[in-house]
Amino acid sequence: MVDASREEITEGSLVRSLLVLAAPLVVQNLVQVVQNVVDTFWVGRLGENAVAAVGLNFPIIALVGSAGIVMLTGTQVLVSQRIGAADQHAARRAAFHGVTLSLGVGVIVTALVALNAGTIVEVVVSGDEVVPLATEYLATYMLGYTVMAMSDALEGGFVGWGDSRAAMYSNVAAVVVNLGLDPFLILGWGPFPELGVEGAALATVAGYTVGFAIALALYLRGRDGYRFTRRAAGFDLAEYREILDIGLPRGGQMVASQSVRILIIAVVSAVSGPAGLAAYTIGARVAAVAFIPAQGLSGAAQSIVGQNLGADNPGRARRTTWIGAAVAAGALGFAGLLQWFGPGLIVNVFVEDMTPQGFALSVDYLKILALGYWAIGAMYMFNAGFNGARRTKVSMVADLLKYWAVRLPIAAAGALLLDYGVHAVFWAVTISNVVGAVGAALYYYYTTNNGMLERAAEQASGASAD
Numbered sequence: 001m002v003d004a005s006r007e008e009i010t011e012g013s014l015v016r017s018l019l020v021l022a023a024p025l026v027v028q029n030l031v032q033v034v035q036n037v038v039d040t041f042w043v044g045r046l047g048e049n050a051v052a053a054v055g056l057n058f059p060i061i062a063l064v065g066s067a068g069i070v071m072l073t074g075t076q077v078l079v080s081q082r083i084g085a086a087d088q089h090a091a092r093r094a095a096f097h098g099v100t101l102s103l104g105v106g107v108i109v110t111a112l113v114a115l116n117a118g119t120i121v122e123v124v125v126s127g128d129e130v131v132p133l134a135t136e137y138l139a140t141y142m143l144g145y146t147v148m149a150m151s152d153a154l155e156g157g158f159v160g161w162g163d164s165r166a167a168m169y170s171n172v173a174a175v176v177v178n179l180g181l182d183p184f185l186i187l188g189w190g191p192f193p194e195l196g197v198e199g200a201a202l203a204t205v206a207g208y209t210v211g212f213a214i215a216l217a218l219y220l221r222g223r224d225g226y227r228f229t230r231r232a233a234g235f236d237l238a239e240y241r242e243i244l245d246i247g248l249p250r251g252g253q254m255v256a257s258q259s260v261r262i263l264i265i266a267v268v269s270a271v272s273g274p275a276g277l278a279a280y281t282i283g284a285r286v287a288a289v290a291f292i293p294a295q296g297l298s299g300a301a302q303s304i305v306g307q308n309l310g311a312d313n314p315g316r317a318r319r320t321t322w323i324g325a326a327v328a329a330g331a332l333g334f335a336g337l338l339q340w341f342g343p344g345l346i347v348n349v350f351v352e353d354m355t356p357q358g359f360a361l362s363v364d365y366l367k368i369l370a371l372g373y374w375a376i377g378a379m380y381m382f383n384a385g386f387n388g389a390r391r392t393k394v395s396m397v398a399d400l401l402k403y404w405a406v407r408l409p410i411a412a413a414g415a416l417l418l419d420y421g422v423h424a425v426f427w428a429v430t431i432s433n434v435v436g437a438v439g440a441a442l443y444y445y446y447t448t449n450n451g452m453l454e455r456a457a458e459q460a461s462g463a464s465a466d
Contacts (some may be wrong), residue, residue, distance in 0.1 A: 008020075009021075009084075009162060009304050009308065010307055010311040010313055010316070014304070014316060014320055014323055015323060017300075018300050018301060018320065018323065018324055018327070019300075021159075021162065021164050021300035021303060021304065022293075022296040022297045022300035022301075023164075023296070024164040024167065024168035025159070025164050025167065025168070025296035025299045025300060026292055026293055026296030026297075027168050027172070027296075028164075028168040028171040028172065028296075029291075029295045029296055030292050031171060031175040032171060032175060033285075033288045035174075035175040035178050035179060035204075035207070036285055036288060037285055037289065038182060039054070039182060039200050039204070040054070040055075040281070040282070040285050041349070042182045042183055042186045042187065042200065043186060043197060043200055045186075045187060046186070046196055046197070048274050048278050048354060048355060048358060049129045049130055049133065049274055050133060050196065050197055051277075051278045051282075052130050052274045052277035052278050052281065053130050053131075053133035053134040053137060054133075054134070054137055054197055054200065054281070055265075055277055055278065055281025055284065056121070056124055056130070056134055056269075056277060056281075057121075057134055057138050057141070058261075058281070058284055059258045059259075059261035059262045059265060060120060060124065060138060060258075060262060061138070061141060062257075062258040062261070063254065063255060063258035063259060063262065064109060064145065065148070065254070066251040066252075066254035066255050066258065067106070067149065067251060068105075068106070068148060068149040068152040068153075069152070069247070069250050069254050070105075070244065070247035070250060070251035071098050071101055071102040071105070071149065071152060071156065071243065071247060072098075072152040072153060072155060072247070073156065073246060073247040073250040073251075073302075073392065074156075074242070074243035074244060074247030074248075075094060075095060075097075075098030075099075075153050075157050075160065075243060075247075076156035076157070076159055076160040076299075076302060076303060076306070077160065077247075077302065077306050077387060077388060077390060077392075078091075078160070078242060078243060079094050079156070079160030080159075080160035080161075080162075080302070080303040080304075080305075080306030080310065080388070081306045081307070081309060081310035081390075081460040082094060082310060083160065083161055083162065083307055083310065084306060084307035084308060084309060084310020084311040084460065085310040085460065086311075088225055089229075089231065091157075091160070091161065091226075092226070092227070092229055092231075092232035093232040093234070093236070094157070094239060094242075095153075095154075095160075095219075095226070095232070096228065096232045096233050096234070097234075097235075097236065097239040097240055097243060098153040098154075098156060098243055099150055099153045099157075099219075100235070101153070101240055101243060101244075102146075102149040102150045102152065102153040103149075103150055105149060106145055106146030106147075106149035106150060107146055109145060109149075110142050110143070110145045110146050113138070113142050113145070114139050114142040117135050117138040117139035117142070118131075118135045118139075120138065121134045121135045121138060124262050124265055124266055129274070130274065130277070133196070133197050136196075136198050137197040137198065137200065137201045138201075140198050140202055140205070141201040141204060141205065143201075143202075143205050144205030144206075144208045147208055147209050147212040148208045150212060150216075151170060151174075151208060151212040151215050154170070154212075154215040154218075154219050155167040155170065155171075155215065157219075157226060158219075158223070158226060159299055159302075159303050160303050160306065161224070161225070161226040162224075162303065162307070163223055163224050164300065166215065166218045166223055169214060169215075169218070170214045170215035170218070171211055173207075173211050173214050174207040174208045174211030174212075175207060175211075176207075177203075177206055177207040177210045177211075178203045178204050178206065178208075179203075179207075181199075181202070181203035181207070182200065182203050184199075185199030185200070185203050186199040186203070187199075246390055246392055247392070248392075249392035249393040250387065250392045250395065250396065252396045253395050253396040253398075253399040253400075256396065256399045256400045256404065257402075260403035260404060260407055260408050263408060263412075264407070264408065264411050264425055267411055267412055267415050267416065268280050268415075268422055268425055270415075270416070271416070271421050271422050271425075272357075272421065272422040274358070275355055275357040275358035275361055276422045278358045278361075278362070279358055279361035279362040279364075279365050279422070280425070282362045282365070282366070283365040283369055286339065286346055286366060286369075287369055287373075290332060290336065290339065290373055291332065291373075291377070291380070293327075293328060293331040293332065293335075293377070294328040294332055294376065294377040294380040294381070295380065297324045297327060297328050297380070297381060297384075298324070298328070298381055298383065298384040299384075300324075301320050301321060301324040301381055301384040301385065301388065302384040302387050303388070304317075304320045305320050305321065305384065305388025305389060306389075306460070308320065309388065309389055309453065309456050309457045309460045310457075310460045312457045312460075313457070314453035314454045314456070314457045315453075317385070317388065317389065317453050317456075317457075318385075318448050321381055321384065321385030321444065324381040324384065324385075325377075325378045325381035325382060325441070328377030328378060328380055328381050329374040329375070329377045329378040329437075330374070331377060332373040332374050332376060332377035333373060333374035335373055336369075336370035336371065336372075336373035336374065337370070339366055339367075339369070339373075340370045340371075343362070343363040343366035343367050344359075344363050346366060347359055347362040347363055347366070361422060364423065364426060365426045368426045368427055368429070368430050369426070369429065369430060372429070372430035372431075372433035372434050374437075375433045375436065375437035375438070376433050376437070378437040378441065379398075379402075379436050379440050382398075382444045383399075385444055386398075389452065390456060390459065390460075391452065391456065394443070398436060398439065398443070399436075401436070401439065402432050402433075402435065402439075403432065406428075406431065406432040406435050407428045407429060407431075407432035408428075410424065410427070410431060410432070411424055411428035411429075414427070414428065
């Protein structure tokens with residue numbers, strides 16, 4: 001497996017560059033999803049309430065993680081555009097500022113969330129059985145948040161440079177440690193105490209701490225020119241502002257999506273209880289597996305678009321997005337087809353003692369989700385096209401409309417007003433995915449035909465010259 005050089009990205013085969021750069025990211029995403037799946041498997045040995053407790057934390061953790069996404073996106077886009085413009089020193093400077101910004105933000109977010117975990121969980125869901133477990137998981141998970149945020153920034157710099165293997169090494173190590181500790185800490189194998197959901201969170205924290213240590217070592221030692229240098233070190237407010245200017249809309253995009261997911265979990269809890277929460281959790285976990293190819297292609301495309309704009313190749317940047325959208329939609333469409341024909345088997349793998357109601361709801365949700373997989377793949381790529389061009393505000397608005405104007409109204413009205421129950425939520429997810437993808441494609445076509453990428457190339461080359 002080789003890396004994609006600047007010359008290949010800006011002059012060679014786009015398909016090859018996409019696949020070469022995406023391959024390690026696909027592996028990285030795969031092992032992260034395997035981690036989530038295995039976590040759910042072991043937590044599932046504790047029963048339906050434990051699965052629901054961990055599941056309702058997914059959007060909370062993702063919402064909190066939006067701060068890390070800000071630094072990851074800002075660092076990746078800035079590094080990629082500066083490498084495209086052949087300015088390695090400026091790219092290294094961006095990477096250093098991304099990591100140090102993550103350190104400061106991570107410490108603040110950790111303190112705020114860990115000290116208020118119980119209040120945060122109670123805002124989302126009520127229930128004597130689920131709330132204590134969910135609070136325990138969230139408070140423990142936050143112990144590792146700062147190193148996770150710094151790892152994200154390091155990863156963004158590596159991928160922006162064109163070296164996606166380094167990010168893969170770090171994440172694979174994190175997952176291996178997590179998976180190895182899961183049964184010991186969750187179920188109390190061997191000399192370890194049975195910690196339940198707290199053990200699942202501790203295993204995750206331990207894994208990401210090891211992953212961060214590896215990423216930091218690679219950054220300090222250096223890989224293909226991407227490394228720490230004293231000359232790049234410093235605390236330049238202009239650099240921090242530029243990272244935040246690019247990344248904040250991406251963080252806002254995460255806030256928009258995850259806050260709606262939190263509200264939807266509240267709706268699911270109100271109309272169907274732990275059985276519905278467990279079904280929603282299983283659907284989210286399985287969907288995360290299906291999205292792996294699109295996520296890898298999206299990360300690769302974001303860097304390829306950025307480097308080509310830095311090299312003043314807006315046409316190649318445009319082709320990258322459309323090629324990636326076609327590949328991602330096809331891959332996820334095939335995954336949806338497989339899921340449609342085997343939902344019951346998938347559910348049984350996750351929770352062996354699920355109630356009949358929980359099983360039936362899980363099967364229904366998996367089949368409904370499968371219908372919109374192709375759309376999720378396409379939207380990943382259009383967002384990557386906008387993000388690579390520093391138009392992260394467009395991606396943010398697209399997700400705001402998708403989640404707040406389509407998903408939440410359909411879910412809330414259908415479940416609470418029209419009495420369609422939790423199935424209204426399931427259909428709201430798929431409908432919003434399809435509407436979002438079609439809208440993003442139309443707007444990308446419109447804005448690129450009106451010079452959006454040409455203006456982005458001028459901005460990237462101008463910033464590098466400065």
